[in-house]
Amino acid sequence: MVNTKASDCHTIGYFYGVNGKKLQRQYKDYLSDFKDWKQKKHAKEWLLFPENIGSYLSIDETALSKGELYTIITNKKAKGKKGAIVGIFSGTKVEPIIEQLLKISAKERSKVREVTLDMANSMKIIVKKCFPKAIQVTDRFHVQKLALEALQDIRIKHRWEAIDLENELIKQARAKNKSFVPEEFNNGDTRKQLLARSRYLLYKAPNNWTENQHERSKILFNQYPDIKIAFNLVQGLRNIFNTATSVETAYTKMAHWYKDVENTGFRAFNTIANTITVNYRSILNYFINRSTNASAESFNAKIKAFRSQFRGVRNIEFFLYRLTKIFA
Incomplete structure (x- = not known):
């Protein structure tokens, strides 16, 4: 019998014309050594x-x-x-x-x-x-994930503000018996759509953007300079992990990155910087074997x-x- 490989008993039963549930019970109770498994208890x-x-x-x-x-x-x-x-x-x-x-x-x-x-x-x-x-x-990706989440938090905050603004403008238009037509940017996005559709491009490095994402990023960063600053911080952290060749080099670059974070005054990024400080030794150990x-x-x-x-x-x-x- 198959030695518990990823084969579903119902599928095997279908091919061989037997009841899948019964086959599964037979395997569990008789064909396998599950009952005698030493670690079962x-x-x-x-x-x-x-x-x-x-x-x-x-x-x-x-x-x-x-x-x-x-x-x-x-x-x-x-x-x-x-x-x-x-x-x-x-x-x-x-x-x-x-x-x-x-x-x-x-x-x-x-x-x-x-x-x-x-x-x-x-x-x-x-x-x-x-x-x-x-x-x-x-793990470096857990550190980068924290930075990405902080960036997305800033984008989401602006998105809620855009939704509230649009709802208020719709109410005002209705009070005047007028139809509301949202303003569109050059790429056809409304403000609300711009912030929603920018989610995925912020996860990627600029060299991986599509042509549409490049165009959208220009509008986004022009409208929201704080998102641009936060995005550059995320890319800066990613570049440290990608380019630093030793623990000493990484330590120096991390110190400069920490200073850049302090200068922005972003609360979420200060939290990340403090987390990195608390875990800096094990984070820097990544640069030994890049594990x-x-x-x-x-x-x-x-x-x-x-x-x-x-x-x-x-x-x-x-x-x-x-x-x-x-x-x-």
Whole structure:
């Protein structure tokens, strides 16, 4: 029988003329070794695969079902294939995860040289306690995401103002028994449309803009200079990650970027700058090997695809059993 590969029992049943539900039950209860699975008793709480530990790990959280979060540690060398899962833990509480990880021998845990993670303090405590010899690397894309969100917040604020203004002008026009015709810019956008349609171009670097996006950006930046300043800050941060060749160079560039943020007075960007200051050591560690948490994000996507293929998670233990059969 197929060894829990991503094949849906209903699909197999359709091709072979058997009842898919019955086939699934047969596989679960008799054809697989799920009943004798050694980790079944504690599968809902934790799963540990010490043999999969490696020099370069990622730690991240994902939702398996109904928004319930699980913390997952993966080995980057496995590249999301067999041997990828080092541990899966229910929730994000530090103490229970540390308790289980410390069951792995100190010798094995000392092999870990680098762990990529996001900026959650809980993740840092877990790594520091369980993998004391590992360098912690904050994922650059989490840092850039914060800056992009701050930029979009400024755009959204202006958009709500534009909506309020348009609604007020419509009321005034109706009071005078006139029809309201919104002002249009050269590209055909109204003010409200300009701010709505600029969302995606602000996520991209200018060299990736289409001709229409170039035209729209000129109008947007002319009408809203603060969005232009915020956009340049985002691009400046992106350029630091793309071009800095050493920790020392990155540190200097980050200091200049921090000063530029202070000069703008943007509250959201000051918050980001302070977050970077708090996490600066692990952020700068990116420039040692240029490691990211992309492998963890990719693995999370695989879990979601696996979950959707099996039409959700009805039995958490059996879902984890199938997941670990493939990836652990």
